[in-house]
Amino acid sequence: MKARITVTLKNGVLDPQGKAIEHALSGLGFDGVGQVRQGKVFDVELSETDKAKAEADLKAMCDKLLANTVIENYSVAIT
Amino acid sequence: MKSAVVLLPGLNRDRDMIAALTKISGQAPATVWQTDTEIPDVDLIAIPGGFSFGDYLRCGAIAARMPVMRAVAEKAAKGVMVIGVCNGFQILVEAGMLPGALMRNSSLKFVCRQVKLQIANANTMFTRRYQPGQIIRSPVAHHDGNYFADAETLARLEGEGQVVFRYAEGTNPNGSINDIAGIINDKGNVLGLMPHPENLIEAAHGGSDGRALFEGALGIAA
Structure with missing residues (x-):
């Protein structure tokens, strides 16, 4: 089973990297770009075959390591 | 007073910390490796700066x-003092x-320069040799020192005097909230700060403003 975990900064948490990217995009002539927020993607391969169990495991991985829940949200998608 | 220094791959200020503790306490600290599950009987555990594990995932x-951090947490729960500098x-x-959290x-x-720090709480084991509100100098060297906490946590830290060091006189190098440079836990035995007091302890460093922190923590006369 394969899964994709997406980690994003929570609303209200300043993202200076996203801001820099936003400015670079407008510098390249991409008009009409609003806010840009940078995040992370993890593609994870699992030997688990039970979807519900895999989802629970992936969430535990996010809580314990992959996301810092003080500043980040995460979402899990089994592909 | 005995001390220990935690060693992890990618740290690079470990020798500075060991040198500072040795010079100030008169005895070399014990060293513990990342896989160690037990820490010797010491009064102070120091986690030095650097780039452990290449700053992968998050700093x-x-x-x-790592296993050693469970051992550090157990010691801290028993009241042993812990200081974490930078990384x-x-x-x-x-x-x-x-x-x-500490953000970009x-x-x-990356900022590598000297800043001014205000002693925001002089009533801790680590800052008792400074005066309240005293301004000291300290080097900083980091890319991710922008301290952030949600409004509720921040109010608690400020209300309980857990903000111990603040960047002073417009020298905030990283945009940290409320100019926070260092905080302490609610029990008052675990301190974390971005600046490097271990790099300003003797004349050869150009000053010794950081020395009193270790003297206070180790209970050594100035």
């Missing part, structure tokens, strides 16, 4: 989950031993 994230501060935050500097640049 300090991997180090915080050590990031590790303590990632380990949940201190609240909040607002300038997006």
Whole structure:
């Protein structure tokens, strides 16, 4: 089973990297770009075959390591 | 008073910390490796600066989950003093031993310079040799020192005097909230700070403003 975990900064948490990217995009002539927020993607391969169990495991991985829940949200998608 | 220094792959200020503790306490600290599950009987555990595990994932994230950090947490729960400097501060935050998070500097640049620090709380084991409100000098060298905490946590830290060091006189190098440079846990025995007091302890460093922190923690006369 394969899964994709997406980690994003929570609303209200300043993202200076996203801001820099936003400015670079407008510098390249991409008009009409609003806010840009940078995040992370993890593609994870699992030997688990039970979807519900895999989802629970992936969430535990996010809580314990992959996301810092003080500043980040995460979402899990089994592909 | 005995001390120990935590060693992790990628740290690079460990020798500075060992030198400072040796010079100030008169005896070399014990060293503990990332896989160690027991820490000798000491009064102070120091987690030095650097780039543990290459700063992969998030600064300090991997180090915080190594076996040695469980041992550090157990010692801290028993009242042993713990100090985390720079990457050590990031590790303590990632380990949940201190609240909040340390994010990329607002300038997006690595900063390596001297700043001014105000002693925001002189009533801790680590700052008792300073005067309240005293301004001291300290070097900083980091890319991710932008301290952040949610409004509720921040109010608690400010209300309980857990903000111990603040960047002073417009020298905030990283955009940290409320100019926070260092905080302490609610029990008052776990301190984390981004500046490097261990790099300003003798004349050869150009000053010794950081020395009193270790003298206070180790109970050594100035």
